[in-house]
Amino acid sequence: MESNQFLGLVKFFRNEDFLDSLRDGCFHCTPPEVYRLDKQEGVSDKFESCAYSYREERGDSPITVKFGDIDISDALGLTIHNRTEKGAWMHCWFSLRLPKDQEALEKLKDDVAKMKEQFGGHFAFIPAQNLKPLVSKLQELSDKPLFCGEVEYTGEKSKWGNLVKALDYSYQREYRFLFGECSTSEKEYYIFNNPDGYSDLILKNTDFKLQSDDGEQVWFDLSA
Numbered sequence: 001m002e003s004n005q006f007l008g009l010v011k012f013f014r015n016e017d018f019l020d021s022l023r024d025g026c027f028h029c030t031p032p033e034v035y036r037l038d039k040q041e042g043v044s045d046k047f048e049s050c051a052y053s054y055r056e057e058r059g060d061s062p063i064t065v066k067f068g069d070i071d072i073s074d075a076l077g078l079t080i081h082n083r084t085e086k087g088a089w090m091h092c093w094f095s096l097r098l099p100k101d102q103e104a105l106e107k108l109k110d111d112v113a114k115m116k117e118q119f120g121g122h123f124a125f126i127p128a129q130n131l132k133p134l135v136s137k138l139q140e141l142s143d144k145p146l147f148c149g150e151v152e153y154t155g156e157k158s159k160w161g162n163l164v165k166a167l168d169y170s171y172q173r174e175y176r177f178l179f180g181e182c183s184t185s186e187k188e189y190y191i192f193n194n195p196d197g198y199s200d201l202i203l204k205n206t207d208f209k210l211q212s213d214d215g216e217q218v219w220f221d222l223s224a
């Protein structure tokens with residue numbers, strides 16, 4: 001194996017029924033506005049898929065919007081996107097890569113522990129070799145176009161979008177399946193089903209370890 005080699009995708013669940021539902025074929029995708037309004041740690045992101053957002057219903061401090069000589073101080077909401085960025089329905093996973101050294105290994109352990117604390121100890125796992133056939137199946141089943149990739153993290157707000165997020169979320173190491181284009185205020189989920197399920201491609205609470213050939217030394221255990 002090579003340093004930083006892609007090993008697979010992980011999705012953590014607090015509710016085991018939701019994990020089983022995914023493997024049974026239910027692909028549940030969330031619009032950005034749901035994350036902007038959510039208050040749960042790790043889930044909430046006021047600036048999901050955008051450079052800036054203001055929502056009165058969120059209890060944000062009042063703002064004044066200027067258009068030339070006109071001041072608007074009673075805005076209910078405002079969303080500013082970078083360049084041609086658009087919203088999309090999202091299905092998010094944790095990207096698992098081979099640590100390059102001991103420091104990276106410890107960081108991986110810390111990030112996984114934080115993800116389990118925020119999202120739950122049950123997990124789905126897509127081995128690297130299963131990702132391509134899964135993407136093909138999703139493209140076949142979805143009535144919306146699919147784009148997917150790993151999220152980048154930066155402190156530069158001018159780059160934030162649906163595949164670029166703030167550094168505060170870098171521990172999530174996201175890989176996103178993005179479907180279609182949704183409006184800024186969209187709150188309805190996009191859900192589609194595979195009658196054959198995904199149990200052949202998505203594993204449940206599987207035994208995954210990085211260890212020595214003799215098994216005597218375990219450096220990383222996804223189930224731990």
